[in-house]
Amino acid sequence: MPNVSYPYKAVDPDNRIVARTLEAQWEEKLRELEEADREHEQARRRKKVVLTDEDRQRILSLARDLPRVWRSDTTTNQQRKNLLRILVREVTLTPIDVPKRATRVQVLWESDAITEYRLPRARYVSGTKVSRAAEERIRELVLKGHFDVEIAEKLNRGDLVTGTKRRWDRDAVGRVRRRLGVTRPGAQPPHQPVPDQREDGLYSTRAVAKRFGVGKRTVTRWAQIGLLEVAAGGGHGRAMWFKLDDETVDRLDAYVAEVSKFRPGGAS
Numbered sequence: 001m002p003n004v005s006y007p008y009k010a011v012d013p014d015n016r017i018v019a020r021t022l023e024a025q026w027e028e029k030l031r032e033l034e035e036a037d038r039e040h041e042q043a044r045r046r047k048k049v050v051l052t053d054e055d056r057q058r059i060l061s062l063a064r065d066l067p068r069v070w071r072s073d074t075t076t077n078q079q080r081k082n083l084l085r086i087l088v089r090e091v092t093l094t095p096i097d098v099p100k101r102a103t104r105v106q107v108l109w110e111s112d113a114i115t116e117y118r119l120p121r122a123r124y125v126s127g128t129k130v131s132r133a134a135e136e137r138i139r140e141l142v143l144k145g146h147f148d149v150e151i152a153e154k155l156n157r158g159d160l161v162t163g164t165k166r167r168w169d170r171d172a173v174g175r176v177r178r179r180l181g182v183t184r185p186g187a188q189p190p191h192q193p194v195p196d197q198r199e200d201g202l203y204s205t206r207a208v209a210k211r212f213g214v215g216k217r218t219v220t221r222w223a224q225i226g227l228l229e230v231a232a233g234g235g236h237g238r239a240m241w242f243k244l245d246d247e248t249v250d251r252l253d254a255y256v257a258e259v260s261k262f263r264p265g266g267a268s
Contacts, residue, residue: 066083069083087109088110089108091107092104096121101120101121102118102120103119104116104118105117105119130163131160134161134176137154137155138151138155138176139182143182143185146184148170151177152169152173153168155168194239201243202231202241205219205242219242220240227251227252227255228252229242230242
């Protein structure tokens with residue numbers, strides 16, 4: 001136990017009780033530290049690894065045959081990462097365009113040795129460049145009225161892949177469909193704006209937004225939470241249409257007025 005003398009006599013008499021308490025706490029913490037050090041030393045001795053001459057020879061043998069260690073079924077991915085950290089100091093990648101597209105890979109080992117590789121660099125392949133079979137299948141399914149997400153599911157079940165060798169999703173189908181210039185029957189052509197009102201009296205999202213002085217996203221949110229009922233349309237690639245009868249208009253006017261009270265500058 002370290003001999004720590006507290007300057008007890010130098011403390012003002014009025015504060016000696018506090019000083020005695022602090023001294024006792026200090027001594028207690030020193031005892032706890034000493035006990036922790038003793039336990040740590042005992043644990044270190046218990047877990048100390050003692051290598052025999054045979055163990056050392058096996059380790060040296062493995063070090064001379066790292067590929068076998070790397071490929072061993074008993075070597076985990078975490079252990080492989082640790083091997084790389086031990087052996088490799090730095091990796092440098094340099095793109096090369098002449099005479100051929102490639103990437104120069106330089107590996108600086110911990111031994112200061114340098115290993116260099118040249119790997120071919122693939123050219124960019126657009127996701128819209130797909131096989132003729134995929135194009136024909138997309139064209140066929142679009143003309144049958146299927147949505148992009150449905151087409152993606154059917155293509156994946158048919159083992160057809162995109163130009164980048166990935167699975168299909170809605171966006172990938174949409175890119176190819178637009179390049180092919182095919183449109184699902186009944187879908188609103190993208191170059192023709194949706195009118196504010198249809199012949200049957202239903203209103204578009206834009207028309208509802210104008211009527212109540214809100215954004216189109218707000219109208220979409222109203223439809224999602226059930227505040228405004230969708231009378232027709234909706235879904236992928238289909239515009240939503242709404243019926244603005246007197247009851248609906250009164251309800252939304254009251255809702256907008258109530259919400260405006262909580263906005264900066266709104267009614268108090």
